[in-house]
Amino acid sequence: MRNHLEDDVLLDVIEGAASVEATRHAGECASCAGRMADARAGLSLAAGAEAQDPSPLFWDAFRRRVASAIEAEARPRRFGGFFAPALLATAAIVAVIAFLPNDGPAPVAAPASLPVWSSLPAADDAALDGFPGSALGDDLAGCEDVAACVADLSDEESRAFAEALRAELGKSGDL
Amino acid sequence: MSAQILAAPMGFAGLHEAVRVTNSDHEGDREAILACQRGDRSAFDTLVERHQREIYRLCFRYVNNHEDASDLAQESFVKAYKAIGRFRGDSAFSTWLYRIAVNTCLNFRSARRIAAEELSETLADPGAPVVQRMQERERSEQVREAVARLPEKQRATLILKVYHDLTHEEVAGILGSSVGTVKANLFHAVGNLRKMLGTADTGQIEE
Numbered sequence: 616m617r618n619h620l621e622d623d624v625l626l627d628v629i630e631g632a633a634s635v636e637a638t639r640h641a642g643e644c645a646s647c648a649g650r651m652a653d654a655r656a657g658l659s660l661a662a663g664a665e666a667q668d669p670s671p672l673f674w675d676a677f678r679r680r681v682a683s684a685i686e687a688e689a690r691p692r693r694f695g696g697f698f699a700p701a702l703l704a705t706a707a708i709v710a711v712i713a714f715l716p717n718d719g720p721a722p723v724a725a726p727a728s729l730p731v732w733s734s735l736p737a738a739d740d741a742a743l744d745g746f747p748g749s750a751l752g753d754d755l756a757g758c759e760d761v762a763a764c765v766a767d768l769s770d771e772e773s774r775a776f777a778e779a780l781r782a783e784l785g786k787s788g789d790l
Numbered sequence: 791m792s793a794q795i796l797a798a799p800m801g802f803a804g805l806h807e808a809v810r811v812t813n814s815d816h817e818g819d820r821e822a823i824l825a826c827q828r829g830d831r832s833a834f835d836t837l838v839e840r841h842q843r844e845i846y847r848l849c850f851r852y853v854n855n856h857e858d859a860s861d862l863a864q865e866s867f868v869k870a871y872k873a874i875g876r877f878r879g880d881s882a883f884s885t886w887l888y889r890i891a892v893n894t895c896l897n898f899r900s901a902r903r904i905a906a907e908e909l910s911e912t913l914a915d916p917g918a919p920v921v922q923r924m925q926e927r928e929r930s931e932q933v934r935e936a937v938a939r940l941p942e943k944q945r946a947t948l949i950l951k952v953y954h955d956l957t958h959e960e961v962a963g964i965l966g967s968s969v970g971t972v973k974a975n976l977f978h979a980v981g982n983l984r985k986m987l988g989t990a991d992t993g994q995i996e997e
Contacts, residue, residue, distance in 0.1 A: 625977065626973050664929070685868055
């Protein structure tokens, strides 16, 4: 029984890159010659399928699109990406503090090295209730588990919440 | 431009037409790459201009429609830009870019989960030989559709080999496989193409 040529060797024969022995075999063996003719026909079929290029005007527009996409990728995101979870966590902590019952002993003045919000007087705590100017505060006012409520906020609500928080903390010079 | 062929970047025996580069092309790429790596975003535009046609054509052969092809080509360039800091020149820039584009196309196809279903449908209804009845333009469309339905590795191999005229070694480098695998995939691809188009005895599509 003759050893027929492997597929890869047949391709080499088609491309003229096979050994003399393999090329001779392909010429003498009807089976290998048939397989080679099929492969050649398939390659020719594929190569014959023209694909039209888009209009010449397309390429300038395409380059602008790529440049815009790169520009957009490079722009920093507001409240997005890496800082979003940290911001939300901070907001949740501050919200829990803001909604703590206010009937305990008066807060003791904290050392100057602590953050400003940790030594807020009771009056300022009350001012944070419901975050005046934000409908979000009203929603949270009736929430028993504030942390869970904050975690359940939609993206839009989270942004509004964060902005209200920043505004309030900004007043005290903390941000 | 001189027609001098640069030394093959990965020990290839010879570079083919699609990645044959002149000294000035290679220098231009290298200068633009270095400028990008220094943070000059506008230098990337030079690279896009130089390679956009080949990358678009590659994507078009994959998806066979202009809208998806231009989106995929754009995505490939954005990925290339983001990764260009890691490009060390171990392979030609075009080879590296092809690799990104092929992966982008593979991910796109995978996300749509259509390749396998399309093949099954083709097998279920091989149809009569239709090529003879089609005009030249329709035939091209039919072939493009058939190419887009080939199993992924076969499709990638066929596109890079036939339409981008790369050597087996270059295709192997782009697809991360051996030369033997590339040749086997190409052989199966052309066989499957003929089966799908009814120009060969219909039978099982070989993976």
